[in-house]
Amino acid sequence: MKIGFIGAGKVGFTLGKYLTLRGIEVVGYYSRQIDDAKDAAMFTDTQYFCELPALLLNCDTIFVTVPDAAITDVWNKIKQYPVNNKNICHCSGGLASDIFTDIQRHGGYGYSVHPIYAIHDKYNSFKSFSEVYFTVEGHGPEINPLITLIESIGNPVSVISAQDKALYHAASAMMSNLVVALAAVGSDLFSKCGFDRDFSQKAWNALFIGNAENICASGVTNALTGPLERGDAETIRKHINALSGTERQIYMMLSQVLLNVAKQKHPDRDYSFIEAELTS
Incomplete structure (x- = not known):
């Protein structure tokens, strides 16, 4: 060619x-x-x-x-x-x-x-x-x-196929462009915690990269950690109360998706208290 x-x-x-x-x-x-x-x-x-x-x-x-x-x-x-x-x-x-x-x-x-x-x-x-x-x-x-x-x-x-292009591109955006939006929200929250800018950025960068590497190495389900996976409804409640407006909406929506991942990882675990927090 x-x-x-x-x-x-x-x-x-x-x-x-x-x-x-x-x-x-x-x-x-x-x-x-x-x-x-x-x-x-x-x-x-x-x-x-x-x-x-x-x-x-x-x-x-x-x-x-x-x-x-x-x-x-x-x-x-x-x-x-x-x-x-x-x-x-x-x-x-x-x-x-x-x-x-x-x-x-x-x-x-x-x-x-x-x-x-x-x-x-x-x-x-x-x-x-x-x-x-x-x-x-x-x-x-x-x-x-x-x-x-x-x-x-x-x-x-x-x-x-041509008919799958829009869905495929939406998936690509989820894994790239929209990750930037999520990072923007998270970095803004870090900046409100009293850290200096350099510490804040380096801290969330290490967290972000480590999590991304874990997802790629272990897969989405096995990479899941944190209070939602553990069924820690009290901590989830504190998170929700600490947030407001769009940030709270994003947290709630993503946590509902994450809840499905947690159920796949632990099908015998009771997540009813988490569900109550996310739908209240």
Whole structure:
């Protein structure tokens, strides 16, 4: 494959750099902001293109690495040019390949290729990509070569159906973006306990990382500890009374989910007093 990128943001930088380091032929970049394309080309030791048709002419596989809301506009520009037998891919977790409307009528093939990873830094995220899992969705004849390409660079990959994309992306958000929200709530509570900022941040960081590592190593159910697992209704009550507003609502809702995990771990344990605290 000869791969080109439309869009030179975090995803384009990261994926292009990772592919080149793994020996995959990346031709280069096109972006509305030519300086962005130049930066990406320099970073990946590839080319930049001032005109979209030139990139399309030199590539058989295009990755559209722009924000989700811009993918349709980019596709509408791409399909003005010959795309016969070309693979047009986007990297959205939530959108399916059918966003490339009428692509078969234009002779091309549409796919979504999504790395299950929160890309946060366009210059450094590629360093962690050897551990990243991918999903691929689409119906063209090149889906197997795309899968083989990803597997050949050492990354696990699975095919996902278009109808499962929204649920899959919600699950991904739960495990990444919404964890940031929970950390924001927890860190704010720590800051109200009279600690200095440095102690507070280092304390909850160690707690957070240790718990995340335990979940990954032991699994969700076996990693569960704390007062809810023990059935300590009095401590749960004190927690609830110490909180108010949105923080209390979040605590109550997450504790109800956690209660189900506790019941799985200890099916013979009586959690009725905990249930009473969480529903009162």
